[in-house]
Amino acid sequence: MSTLRIVVAEDNYLVREGVRRLLDDGDDVVVVADAASAPELLQRVREHRPDAVLTDIRMPPGQSMDGIEAGMQIRQEFPGVGVVVLSQHADAAYARALFRDGTSGLAYLLKERVGDRDELVRALRTVACGGSVVDPRIVDALLSAQQHRVRSPLQSLTAREVDVLREMAAGRTNPAIARELHVSESAVSKHVASIFAKLHLSDDSAVDRRVRAVLAYVTGQSGG
Numbered sequence: 001m002s003t004l005r006i007v008v009a010e011d012n013y014l015v016r017e018g019v020r021r022l023l024d025d026g027d028d029v030v031v032v033a034d035a036a037s038a039p040e041l042l043q044r045v046r047e048h049r050p051d052a053v054l055t056d057i058r059m060p061p062g063q064s065m066d067g068i069e070a071g072m073q074i075r076q077e078f079p080g081v082g083v084v085v086l087s088q089h090a091d092a093a094y095a096r097a098l099f100r101d102g103t104s105g106l107a108y109l110l111k112e113r114v115g116d117r118d119e120l121v122r123a124l125r126t127v128a129c130g131g132s133v134v135d136p137r138i139v140d141a142l143l144s145a146q147q148h149r150v151r152s153p154l155q156s157l158t159a160r161e162v163d164v165l166r167e168m169a170a171g172r173t174n175p176a177i178a179r180e181l182h183v184s185e186s187a188v189s190k191h192v193a194s195i196f197a198k199l200h201l202s203d204d205s206a207v208d209r210r211v212r213a214v215l216a217y218v219t220g221q222s223g224g
Helices: 013-025 039-049 066-077 093-097 111-115 117-128 134-149 159-169 175-183 183-197 207-218
Strands: 002-010 028-034 052-056 080-088 104-112
Touching: 002 013, 002 039, 002 117, 013 028, 013 080, 013 111, 013 117, 028 080, 039 052, 052 117, 066 080, 066 093, 066 159, 066 175, 080 093, 080 111, 080 117, 080 134, 093 104, 093 207, 104 111, 104 117, 104 134, 111 117, 117 159, 159 183, 159 207, 175 183
Parallel strands: 002 028, 002 052, 052 080, 080 104
Antiparallel strands: none
């Protein structure tokens, strides 16, 4: 597995250094630069051309969605650079803003995931390959918002199908979903087929296509 070259963006020095040391603690990731603001992040990406970026959602100068806006600009300028956005809250509005132009190469995780290095590296590697990852709690917020729409097909999903949908949006394969939910792989396959049928989504064996399709649906987009 090739070593990932990462740029970390976080305005809090202690958090930034903590994340940097966490990621550097292994031979699978190297942090080539860090940044304390959105403009600095863009500058570092232009200088180093990393495989992926890990950025806080709130940074100077505006402290609102500067991380998202910087991430969107990075994706436009450098389509090969993946972006993982970290947020303190499971906010569906932030997710819609991040995925408004598509989901490829983007991930939205809660900051509490920072302590799980394996999960963080998995997300970074996924976006670096053009895939998508969304924190399960954020998927819950998106699903909740969509389920309140009149005649939403999401209302026809069973509780187990919602569980599977959540894991699909997190970028997991059928075998991984089976392990996570403690069910058989064949059961997962049946649930996936049912989900695609109920949501009128085309079934595709490519995991990133599946994730993009699901995210496109739950964020109310017409495509991913």
